[in-house]
Amino acid sequence: MPTMLTDVFRGHPIHLPHFHQPDFTSLSELPDSYTWTPKDDPLLDAAPSPPAASENIPLIDLNHPDAANQIGSACRTWGAFQIANHGVPLELLQGIEFLTGSLFQLPVHRKLKAARSETGFSGYGVARISSFFNKQMWSEGFTITGSPLNDFRKLWPQHHLNNYCDIVEEYEEQMQKLASKLMWLSLTSLGVSEEDIKWASANSDSDWAQSALQLNHYPVCPEPDRAMGLAAHTDSTLLTILHQNNTAGLQVFRDDLGWVTVPPVPDSLVVNVGDLFHILSNGLFKSVLHRARVNQTRSRLSVAFLWGPQSDIKISPVPKLVSPVGSPLYRSVTWTEYLRTKATHFNEALSMIRNHIDE
Ligand SMILES: C=C1C[C@]23C[C@@]1(O)CC[C@H]2[C@@]12CCC[C@@](C)(C(=O)O1)[C@H]2[C@@H]3C(=O)O
Numbered sequence: 065m066p067t068m069l070t071d072v073f074r075g076h077p078i079h080l081p082h083f084h085q086p087d088f089t090s091l092s093e094l095p096d097s098y099t100w101t102p103k104d105d106p107l108l109d110a111a112p113s114p115p116a117a118s119e120n121i122p123l124i125d126l127n128h129p130d131a132a133n134q135i136g137s138a139c140r141t142w143g144a145f146q147i148a149n150h151g152v153p154l155e156l157l158q159g160i161e162f163l164t165g166s167l168f169q170l171p172v173h174r175k176l177k178a179a180r181s182e183t184g185f186s187g188y189g190v191a192r193i194s195s196f197f198n199k200q201m202w203s204e205g206f207t208i209t210g211s212p213l214n215d216f217r218k219l220w221p222q223h224h225l226n227n228y229c230d231i232v233e234e235y236e237e238q239m240q241k242l243a244s245k246l247m248w249l250s251l252t253s254l255g256v257s258e259e260d261i262k263w264a265s266a267n268s269d270s271d272w273a274q275s276a277l278q279l280n281h282y283p284v285c286p287e288p289d290r291a292m293g294l295a296a297h298t299d300s301t302l303l304t305i306l307h308q309n310n311t312a313g314l315q316v317f318r319d320d321l322g323w324v325t326v327p328p329v330p331d332s333l334v335v336n337v338g339d340l341f342h343i344l345s346n347g348l349f350k351s352v353l354h355r356a357r358v359n360q361t362r363s364r365l366s367v368a369f370l371w372g373p374q375s376d377i378k379i380s381p382v383p384k385l386v387s388p389v390g391s392p393l394y395r396s397v398t399w400t401e402y403l404r405t406k407a408t409h410f411n412e413a414l415s416m417i418r419n420h421i422d423e
């Protein structure tokens with residue numbers, strides 16, 4: 065029986081030092097423990113994109129006949145893109161945003177009833193990556209995998225539960241279909257087809273994949289320039305699909321441009337290449353470094369669909385993408401192994417599984 069995401073951190077506790085969830089609404093000044101300087105994050109002030117190069121991640125229409133190549137090109141240059149005409153019903157996007165807003169509006173003592181434990185996967189808490197930083201992030205999160213019923217029961221009365229669980233289930237189903245479509249479109253652009261990836265071609269999408277939903281809330285912040293919503297990280301996934309409300313905050317990093325803000329485009333979704341897709345593509349698709357900044361007047365919500373393979377599947381570079389005279393850039397790894405490496409080594413995880421080839 066493969067490890068489910070629920071069990072990934074069992075026996076691998078994540079200690080969050082000095083953790084206490086504040087009541088953000090009660091703070092009118094930024095406490096020192098929330099004030100970030102370049103000492104706390106070396107990339108904090110990495111050169112912003114110069115005005116002349118006001119580039120942004122591409123917005124791709126999935127109905128466009130050349131969508132596959134546009135996606136492939138975005139995965140190579142940015143590791144991220146936005147999509148329009150994705151087929152996910154707008155009422156569902158509104159539904160998941162409403163649910164997320166209602167959850168975070170609950171009083172802190174109620175949200176803490178569904179707190180994520182140190183070895184647990186789902187529930188309410190600060191970002192897992194908090195343990196790698198000395199400063200706290202101006203955000204709160206809620207992680208869901210599988211049925212959210214047990215956790216939701218701790219938050220809401222019975223009469224809300226069916227409706228909220230249906231929204232989550234329907235959202236995950238739609239995201240699953242979309243993620244699979246995006247993976248194959250981007251691989252097609254590299255000349256990779258289903259015959260080249262045995263584990264994916266032998267089963268239908270829902271058999272080989274698993275996923276988690278990460279709901280994020282970035283409350284209004286008295287001093288946004290000195291605070292950090294979610295510190296710079298890459299996702300461990302194959303792909304992440306992100307819905308953001310209409311408040312800007314997400315930024316992606318490009319070596320040549322610095323931090324670039326991803327503007328919210330109504331009804332579109334943001335897609336990030338994760339570390340496992342970077343490995344699968346033998347480094348051709350970049351897993352994108354990204355972070356979330358906060359705002360002085362508007363609170364921000366985001367819903368990340370984190371998508372990867374079942375835990376018994378080893379991900380390794382597609383042989384077709386390794387040059388005939390070269391070796392694969394990465395060793396093979398399951399999502400569970402990778403999540404545990406990431407939980408210990410954070411942004412060094414990818415380089416830890418890189419093959420070091422003597423030249
Ligand atoms: C499956 C997962 C990916 C994730 C860790 C998690 O177990 C559930 C939450 C995900 C998230 C969301 C915020 C950023 C991130 C780095 C984190 O701390 O938790 C990602 C993790 C990841 O992609 O590695």
Ligand SMILES: O=C(O)CCC(=O)C(=O)O
Binds near residue numbers: 280299354355356
């Ligand atoms: O809120 C955002 O825009 C980013 C969220 C994110 O990166 C994540 O949940 O992994």
Ligand SMILES: [Fe+2]
Binds near residue numbers: 297
């Ligand atoms: Fe992320």
